[in-house]
Amino acid sequence: MDWNRTKSIFIFVFLILNIFLYSLYVNRYNEAKDIEVPGERTIEARLKDDNITYGTLPNNIESASYMTAQVHKFTPAEFSNSNQQVKFKDDNNTKARVIFMRPVKLRNVSDDASFTDFALANIIEGASYALWKVDREERVAIFFQKTNNRMFYYSGSLKIKWNANNEVTMYEQTMIDNIEEMEQQETVIPPLQIIQTLYAKGPLKPDSRITQMKLGYSTLVKLTRTQVLVPTWEVQVKLSDGTKEEYFVNAVEGKVIEIQEDKQESEEEDWGVE
Known part of the structure; x- marks a missing residue:
């Protein structure tokens, strides 16, 4: 450094x-x-x-x-799951869009906890995100990173998209790290x-x-x-x-x-x- x-x-x-x-x-x-x-x-x-x-x-x-905080720069190696295809949305690799080759089934889209379960199982540092809003009409769930139960609004975000079969097809992720008070x-x-x-x-x-x-x-x-x-x-x-x-x-x-x-x-x- x-x-x-x-x-x-x-x-x-x-x-x-x-x-x-x-x-x-x-x-x-x-x-x-x-x-x-x-x-x-x-x-x-x-x-x-x-x-x-x-x-x-x-x-x-x-x-x-x-x-x-520092804006996280993703690397392709962080997305090693063969079922995931990653595309970076900016030149600095700070915004990742991931498409599932085989969509991942959600447990129950009527239960907010199913989105949290998905994040914990499938997302890098998934435990650092908290569910903020679910738009079931648009089929999008939005998470923000958190610390001490306080959210970082739009600084570190996770947006999950699912299809009519209640399967997650893709998500977008940004992340911050080295958070200091x-x-x-x-x-x-x-x-x-x-x-x-x-x-x-x-x-x-x-x-x-x-x-x-x-x-x-x-x-x-x-x-x-x-x-x-x-x-x-x-x-x-x-x-x-x-x-x-x-x-x-x-x-x-x-x-x-x-x-x-x-x-x-x-x-x-x-x-x-x-």
């Missing part, structure tokens, strides 16, 4: 973080003053007026640290203040219900191979028509994060296996 080069990268990362943290402090101070303005109705009252409801919110998370702990914005942010900025619609809030991580800074990951609130919402949406909010700064899911898997030439 080139220690001098590695040391320079981390010094650069920490410098970027210091600049971010100072700006976050200023922004959070200014935003905090705007949450409750004398003479205005409380956030709880305004949410009630718009019939926006929520259950018990997490109340035991006061701090969390930033993390750093920074020493400094940052104050986490409370859930109710996150709801206030979503309400004030518009994404939170009337007649909706917040079904779950979880703390995870999303990418703040992405260098060539190094990523800096920031604590992130995931807010799951059920709309009045029954559809579901997810919002992501920087848990340190309070800004809504626009995480764009990779849409390549929806292309017929790539995922169109019936």
Whole structure:
């Protein structure tokens, strides 16, 4: 390992973080003053007026640290199963698409545990991924890597596709490794203040219900191979028509994060296996 080069990268990362943290402090101070303005109705009252409801919110998370990680570069040798045909989707071999020559039967597509069982048995470092969402209409299951039960949203992902016979035909995988937690702990914005942010900025619609809030991580800074990951609130919402949406909010700064899911898997030439 080139220690001098590695040391320079981390010094650069920490410098970027210091600049971010100072700006976050200023922004959070200014935003905090705007949450409750004398003479205005409380956030709880305004949410009630718009019939926006929520259950018990997490109340035991006061701090969390930033993390750093390295983007994993796959090698063909990692996919030694003769039933798997691998194709790398980028020049750096950081995104692998694997097709099963003989599709693998799922135990029970109605049971989320069957997708986890498949990942444990067939995926590199499958135990490091946690199931996030299952779209049974599109026949796609999405996993994210996790640490201490906190997901890395879209940083290390696994997308499994199955056919009409309930057989897995292919999957896409990205991975991060060398995950390290920074020493400094940052104050986490409370859930109710996150709801206030979503309400004030518009994404939170009337007649909706917040079904779950979880703390995870999303990418703040992405260098060539190094990523800096920031604590992130995931807010799951059920709309009045029954559809579901997810919002992501920087848990340190309070800004809504626009995480764009990779849409390549929806292309017929790539995922169109019936």
